[in-house]
Amino acid sequence: MAREYIDGTEAIVRGALHAGCDFFAGYPITPSSGVLVRMMRELPKIGGMAVQGEDEIASIGMCIAASMTGRRPLTATSGPGISLYSENLGLAIMGEVPLVIINVQRLGPATGGATTGAEGDVQFVQWVTSGGLPMVVLSPTDVATSYWLTTVAFRLAEKLRIPVILNTSKDLVQTMETVDVSAWRKVEVEPRKAYAGGAPYLPYRFDELGDVPEFLPVGAEHQVRFTTSMHDEKGNLTKKPAKVDRTFRHLQQKILACQDELVLVDRDHQDGALTLVVASGVSARSARAAVDRVRSDGGKVSILTVYSVWPVPEQAIRNAAEGMSRIVVPEMNVGLYRREIERVLPGLEVIGVNRVDGEVLTPGEIIRTGRLGGAIG
Amino acid sequence: MSYDVNDYLLADSMPYPFCPGCSHGQVLDALGKALPMVGVAPNRVALVTDIGCIGISDKHFGMHTFHGLHGRSVTYASGLKLGNPDLTVIVLVGDGGLGLGGHHFLHAARRNVDITVLVCNNFNFGMTGGQHSVTTPHQAVTATTTEGNFEYPLDIAGLVDVAQGNFAARVMFHDPRLPDLIAEAIRSPGFAALDIWEMCTAYFAKRNKVSRSVLEEQLRERNLSTGIVVRRDRKGYVEQYRHSLEALQGKPLSEGTELAAEFPRPVYPRQSVLIAGRAGQKVRSTAMILGRAGVLSDLYVTQRDDYPVTVMTGHSTAEMVFQPDPVNELTVDAPDIVLITSEEGRDVIRERLRGLPPTSVVYALEELLPLDTPARVEPIAADAVNIQKKKTQIVLACVAWMAAKTQVVSLEALRRAAWFDERQSIADENLATLAEMESRLARTR
Ligand SMILES: Cc1ncc(C[n+]2csc(CCOP(=O)(O)OP(=O)(O)O)c2C)c(N)n1
Numbered sequence: 001m002a003r004e005y006i007d008g009t010e011a012i013v014r015g016a017l018h019a020g021c022d023f024f025a026g027y028p029i030t031p032s033s034g035v036l037v038r039m040m041r042e043l044p045k046i047g048g049m050a051v052q053g054e055d056e057i058a059s060i061g062m063c064i065a066a067s068m069t070g071r072r073p074l075t076a077t078s079g080p081g082i083s084l085y086s087e088n089l090g091l092a093i094m095g096e097v098p099l100v101i102i103n104v105q106r107l108g109p110a111t112g113g114a115t116t117g118a119e120g121d122v123q124f125v126q127w128v129t130s131g132g133l134p135m136v137v138l139s140p141t142d143v144a145t146s147y148w149l150t151t152v153a154f155r156l157a158e159k160l161r162i163p164v165i166l167n168t169s170k171d172l173v174q175t176m177e178t179v180d181v182s183a184w185r186k187v188e189v190e191p192r193k194a195y196a197g198g199a200p201y202l203p204y205r206f207d208e209l210g211d212v213p214e215f216l217p218v219g220a221e222h223q224v225r226f227t228t229s230m231h232d233e234k235g236n237l238t239k240k241p242a243k244v245d246r247t248f249r250h251l252q253q254k255i256l257a258c259q260d261e262l263v264l265v266d267r268d269h270q271d272g273a274l275t276l277v278v279a280s281g282v283s284a285r286s287a288r289a290a291v292d293r294v295r296s297d298g299g300k301v302s303i304l305t306v307y308s309v310w311p312v313p314e315q316a317i318r319n320a321a322e323g324m325s326r327i328v329v330p331e332m333n334v335g336l337y338r339r340e341i342e343r344v345l346p347g348l349e350v351i352g353v354n355r356v357d358g359e360v361l362t363p364g365e366i367i368r369t370g371r372l373g374g375a376i377g
Numbered sequence: 378m379s380y381d382v383n384d385y386l387l388a389d390s391m392p393y394p395f396c397p398g399c400s401h402g403q404v405l406d407a408l409g410k411a412l413p414m415v416g417v418a419p420n421r422v423a424l425v426t427d428i429g430c431i432g433i434s435d436k437h438f439g440m441h442t443f444h445g446l447h448g449r450s451v452t453y454a455s456g457l458k459l460g461n462p463d464l465t466v467i468v469l470v471g472d473g474g475l476g477l478g479g480h481h482f483l484h485a486a487r488r489n490v491d492i493t494v495l496v497c498n499n500f501n502f503g504m505t506g507g508q509h510s511v512t513t514p515h516q517a518v519t520a521t522t523t524e525g526n527f528e529y530p531l532d533i534a535g536l537v538d539v540a541q542g543n544f545a546a547r548v549m550f551h552d553p554r555l556p557d558l559i560a561e562a563i564r565s566p567g568f569a570a571l572d573i574w575e576m577c578t579a580y581f582a583k584r585n586k587v588s589r590s591v592l593e594e595q596l597r598e599r600n601l602s603t604g605i606v607v608r609r610d611r612k613g614y615v616e617q618y619r620h621s622l623e624a625l626q627g628k629p630l631s632e633g634t635e636l637a638a639e640f641p642r643p644v645y646p647r648q649s650v651l652i653a654g655r656a657g658q659k660v661r662s663t664a665m666i667l668g669r670a671g672v673l674s675d676l677y678v679t680q681r682d683d684y685p686v687t688v689m690t691g692h693s694t695a696e697m698v699f700q701p702d703p704v705n706e707l708t709v710d711a712p713d714i715v716l717i718t719s720e721e722g723r724d725v726i727r728e729r730l731r732g733l734p735p736t737s738v739v740y741a742l743e744e745l746l747p748l749d750t751p752a753r754v755e756p757i758a759a760d761a762v763n764i765q766k767k768k769t770q771i772v773l774a775c776v777a778w779m780a781a782k783t784q785v786v787s788l789e790a791l792r793r794a795a796w797f798d799e800r801q802s803i804a805d806e807n808l809a810t811l812a813e814m815e816s817r818l819a820r821t822r
Pocket residue numbers: 428429430431432447470471472473474475497499501502503504505510577
């Protein structure tokens with residue numbers, strides 16, 4: 001047991017440093033600035049580099065380029081900033097750039113409420129850029145999972161050479177809590193698949209559509225061509241339909257091929273329950289408290305906490321919903337993830353418990369609106 | 378080792394993809410000549426290309442190439458240089474890209490990032506069909522200024538000057554000095570930029586005269602000259618970074634402070650506390666002391682803070698839950714204990730006060746009464762928590778008061794928790810407040 005009293009910001013920073021992060025660029029914005037401030041202080045200690053960019057576009061641009069020199073970059077932002085990241089996130093997808101982005105949700109749209117919590121970016125973070133290729137998004141529920149999922153984000157980013165968003169929120173990064181650091185989960189981050197030599201280096205070569213190209217940093221002995229335009233395996237611009245198709249499908253397929261690692265859920269099934277709560281983020285925490293309360297009062301209810309929000313863990317959701325007649329989805333938004341649950345579970349009654357006033361859902365209102373109190377058998 | 382043009386410009390990639398007569402090719406040729414003069418190995422050079430006609434030139438080069446988004450090339454160049462300071466980083470950007478990413482250009486110059494930016498300035502957007510750009514001359518005709526441009530053009534080298542970048546030169550594409558100037562810019566430490574006046578034969582030159590004499594006339598009119606126009610010797614960004622952060626190198630990363638269960642766990646299933654004060658009263662940091670005291674007492678604690686965007690004004694609240702097992706309920710419908718230390722705090726929780734049950738207790742500074750609440754109200758006399766009239770100590774004094782009257786945590790645990798503050802002077806001040814409160818409370822007991 002090694003107890004500490006810290007907030008989600010601290011957990012994210014430690015997770016990043018333990019995952020080998022050695023580059024940071026970001027621009028101040030509440031409630032994500034804590035990550036910037038701490039990274040600026042910590043990275044020079046280990047010979048890393050941290051920069052405060054002139055804006056969010058510059059910050060993510062620097063991270064992307066640094067990543068292509070072989071660094072393990074992190075950036076952090078919120079609301080207006082993640083909107084500004086949009087174009088470069090597409091670039092990171094197209095150029096196959098490992099990059100971890102912390103998005104601390106605050107009430108939007110636009111400037112919205114800088115110090116007001118929300119979970120309104122849940123759909124935006126998936127389709128955050130043009131072109132129609134979705135992002136991989138992870139969502140913590142507390143300080144411990146903020147640490148764990150930060151390391152997972154680095155692992156996936158490096159392994160698949162993709163941008164990964166850790167979608168957290170004001171009420172998670174700024175809430176202090178007791179944690180047992182010795183019990184924290186962490187995954188290993190393996191180095192990028194490297195150029196094996198032999199044949200001439202082709203920066204975007206892959207055999208199977210789901211393979212990840214071999215990496216060489218800009219600055220290596222062999223020439224590296226990086227491009228965000230539609231390209232062939234050499235990294236040269238192309239418009240040839242067959243090549244365009246192959247590159248595009250590869251960008252999608254390399255993520256689908258990694259399904260096993262991309263399903264991160266916590267299923268707590270109760271025999272005889274007919275109601276399932278599906279939740280993520282800080283709302284999952286209130287949902288957990290609601291479920292505990294219902295059960296201690298003799299009620300029956302199951303809960304599925306979703307950490308890997310995108311791609312939607314459809315099979316895990318279907319499994320958890322087996323035998324259920326009602327699904328309750330609590331969220332601090334107008335019902336954004338509920339759309340996915342309705343799509344995955346057609347025919348089932350799906351009830352949203354929603355709040356958009358900046359306040360965290362209370363277990364009481366989840367029980368009342370979700371009618372969990374009557375969920376006996 | 379020495380290199381020649383062919384090590385940088387790939388002969389088998391020719392011809393260039395530009396329109397007949399377009400001057401972009403001449404600039405690329407000049408870059409190919411300049412690099413062997415500098416003598417840097419091709420695999421130590423990264424060429425960043427922006428978007429537009431000039432942007433599609435990467436495939437002609439044998440160095441590392443990086444082709445990103447329109448206007449953002451300077452940000453990628455900065456990232457490459459910071460990511461690997463051994464690289465020589467060169468940017469090819471058009472006047473369109475310069476306009477879109479002017480902000481980045483300005484700040485790379487201000488930071489003096491060690492990169493070389495070649496602005497291929499043909500006075501319009503070539504690729505998208507000859508629209509006007511930030512460098513289109515006054516009165517020039519373009520697709521979007523058919524009656525003559527009424528905007529005034531930006532001077533790129535002048536921009537470098539005001540931003541305090543190290544090096545800038547202005548030069549025509551056909552000037553024989555071009556390769557030398559490029560080489561000089563690359564060699565120059567810190568930020569360097571070249572404003573290369575060019576010819577877009579497909580658009581700008583069709584609608585406007587772009588002969589040598591016309592360009593020279595323009596220089597005269599705008600009171601500009603060619604050649605090196607800015608030269609400074611400020612330290613480059615990479616050197617400044619290393620120098621100014623040297624003291625941090627090798628220091629251990631900040632890890633957390635372990636808080637052992639030093640005090641017996643108080644016996645209750647749960648206690649929730651809401652502190653409502655004002656910004657500047659140290660609500661958050663005081664709540665952190667209370668939280669640490671909980672952890673030192675073998676409890677699980679959560680602390681959810683709320684405050685407006687204003688900095689030293691407005692409310693500041695901390696909502697805390699203490700229990701023997703992990704907490705998932707960050708906000709409770711009715712807190713067991715409320716502590717009110719300012720008007721702003723009282724007003725922001727007005728609704729919640731009304732909804733409290735009679736079993737809740739509200740401790741409030743006397744001056745903030747009466748309160749509209751069914752809960753039991755316990756006034757705190759101003760004198761009782763006045764610590765040398767210090768505004769920053771009032772919440773801590775009230776928390777000590779509350780600790781003495783409730784079971785949440787003991788005063789001893791609170792004192793131990795205050796000891797853990799990172800900054801000694803703050804810890805000392807807080808400890809003095811707690812000692813004073815303890816003796817006052819002992820007297821009144
Ligand atoms: C964000 C964004 N906006 C607009 C465009 C469209 N676009 C492509 S090239 C270009 C202008 C290029 O002009 P310039 O930089 O001067 O290069 P030139 O073609 O003249 O060499 C524009 C606006 C784009 N690619 N990205």
